[in-house]
Amino acid sequence: MLNHLQSDFIKEVIRCVNFAAIKHKNQRRKDPEETPYINHPIGVAHILTQEANITDIAVIQAALLHDTVEDTDTSFEEIEQHFGTKVRGIVVEVTDDKRLPSKERKALQIKHAGSSSYEAKLVKLADKLHNLRDLERCTPKGWSKVRVEEYFKFSKQVTDGLKGTNTIMEERLEEIYKMRNIL
């Protein structure tokens, strides 16, 4: 039998994954199979719990919600209303301003990586790890070899700024960069 704390924890995580699934319901990944988008936030949360051994529920919820504001009609206020200020704060830190051009957004990610909170760094590491594994699995529709290579290089620049946060995820990222000869 689960104790009260454990069952409350499970309820909160399921409430959150349900919220994210509803928000991303019409969205697909860019892979040829058009995988449901929700597989990505669930995959990011899975890396944090199963590989990085993270148990902070706010980090797990922020991982599940990390692309809702950036990619759906969700507002930060809504996140706060449903999941509180700590989760909102982490989601704010990992959300790019989609009004800016892609190049500028990427430059800002590299610039801000080192100064983000420990919690946001965890979500960023897992996000990049999941996207890079996806890229190794298959190429998104319309992406050239150069674009794939650029994403690996960009990710390395971001995750270099996240060093000293989580040994397991950082080691797995290093293995990927090594295999690809990304310096």
Ligand SMILES: Nc1nc2c(ncn2[C@@H]2O[C@H](COP(=O)(O)OP(=O)(O)O)[C@@H](OP(=O)(O)OP(=O)(O)O)[C@H]2O)c(=O)[nH]1
């Ligand atoms: N590898 C991969 N990525 C896919 C796929 N489908 C959607 N994506 C999303 O595409 C984004 C990366 O593509 P870019 O072309 O660099 O994104 P951009 O529109 O923001 O410039 C990631 O957003 P993100 O999670 O917000 O991360 P990031 O842009 O902050 O790195 C990733 O989640 C897929 O099939 N494979």
Ligand SMILES: [Mn+2]
């Ligand atoms: Mn993401």
